[in-house]
Amino acid sequence: MxxxxxxxxxxxxxxxxxxxxxxxxxxxxxxxxxxxxxxxxxxxxxxxxxxxxxxxxxxxxxxxxxxxxxxxxxxxxxxxxxxxxxxxxxxxxxxxxxxxxxxxxxxxxxxxxxxxxxxxxxxxxxxxxxxxxxxxxxxxxxxxxxxxxxxxxxxxxxxxxxxxxxxxxxLTTPSAAAVAHVLATRDSVPVPMAQFAARAAQGHVGRARALALDEGTRARREAVLAIPRSLTGVGECIAAAERLVKTAEEEAAAATAALNENETAELRKLYGEGSTGKGLNRGLVRGGAGALKELEDRQKSRATRIKRDSLDAALLELVSFYRDVLAMQFGAGVELANDDLRFDLDQVAKRSTAADTLKRVDAVLQCRDRLDANVNPQIAVEALMLSLR
Incomplete structure (x- = not known):
């Protein structure tokens, strides 16, 4: 091989x-x-x-x-x-x-x-x-x-x-069939699950593997795709935004907590904290405080990136939802990424026009741009939810 x-x-x-x-x-x-x-x-x-x-x-x-x-x-x-x-x-x-x-x-x-x-x-x-x-x-x-x-x-x-x-x-986006084949043959994923994951991931191989193998990833996807039908009022919009941002923060914290602790312990040890012997003390030696502050800044930047990537993944899920709605409104004979939610897609498609759907897609893409420009995530996502209502 x-x-x-x-x-x-x-x-x-x-x-x-x-x-x-x-x-x-x-x-x-x-x-x-x-x-x-x-x-x-x-x-x-x-x-x-x-x-x-x-x-x-x-x-x-x-x-x-x-x-x-x-x-x-x-x-x-x-x-x-x-x-x-x-x-x-x-x-x-x-x-x-x-x-x-x-x-x-x-x-x-x-x-x-x-x-x-x-x-x-x-x-x-x-x-x-x-x-x-x-x-x-x-x-x-x-x-x-x-x-x-x-x-x-x-x-x-x-x-x-x-x-x-x-x-x-x-590199080009692989077909859902190619991704499903890889999941089934290399990861021993059952064929129905492989087909679902490949379709939902829209050619993203890593995302498809996570959907196929991790129940938590599937649960987070379901929570995001439940948002469009939950936006019945202003209060619900604010609550949905809060949940989305909180989930991203929790994912960032979970991904960085152990790594941050190990990095900090190693740096403190490198700069002599806890050392004993003649001429040594148990605190950081000269320059240690500055190095520790630099490390903390890098760790904070890393956590912000992970949080932003998590939010961006959720926003792309919403784009895929409204893309499917638009396909149904136009009667396009294309494979739906979220075919498992066909009832929800149909309800949204019947209650709105294609112009409404395009405006919602634009709102999601605008939220991505705002987050990339360092707008406060809570404010940016709240504005999005109100636009999707």
């Missing part, structure tokens, strides 16, 4: 990457390596597998057999422990220029195993403008064996000067 086999519905991208991996192997052997370049940009809607494709390509570059999937280098890449792979995952809302310059210094080193030095930069669109400028300088004059793999939802999310120096690999 090769490293590209897990990419669902991405045959065209796999062909491009496989050829490039062969060219890279030729370059390592002293040949021309035509078709291989030093900078790549992986784009595609959420859930299409941008990071998975980049990681598979990294394995193919670092594997002596072009990504066999079972050797030590492939295994090391897939678990993130290969010495020649620098895997960057921005934890907060943005990725700053200081972090980027440190990354570039590490990227300048020669590969330890003689093949390539690979920088896999997930969510590269979160890099600030100054950080992207630093990346631009790095890919304009890269070391001979350094390869940059940048990932972003769309090419336009990156500076045009970066895009022009990268080879773009565009």
């Amino acid at each position: 090769g490293v590209f086999d897990d990419l669902v519905g991405q045959e065209r991208a796999v062909t491009v990457l496989s050829r490039a991996a062969s060219a890279a192997a030729e370059a390592v052997a002293g040949g021309r390596g035509a078709g291989m370049t030093h900078a790549w940009l992986f784009t595609g809607p959420p859930g299409t597998g941008r990071e998975e494709a980049a990681r598979a390509f990294a394995a193919a570059l670092l594997c002596p057999d072009g990504g066999c999937g079972h050797c030590d280098p492939c295994h090391q890449v897939l678990i993130g422990s290969h010495p020649d792979l620098e895997h960057v995952r921005p934890q907060g809302l943005s990725y700053g220029v200081k972090q980027t310059r440190e990354l570039i210094l590490r990227a300048a080193g020669a590969p330890t195993q003689g093949r390539w030095r690979v920088i896999l930069f997930e969510d590269a669109d979160r890099a600030t403008e100054s950080a992207q400028n630093a990346v631009l300088k790095a890919i304009e004059e890269p070391p001979p064996r350094t390869v940059w793999l940048l990932c972003s939802p769309a090419p336009d999310d990156m500076m045009i000067t970066i895009r022009s120096r990268c080879r773009v690999v565009t």
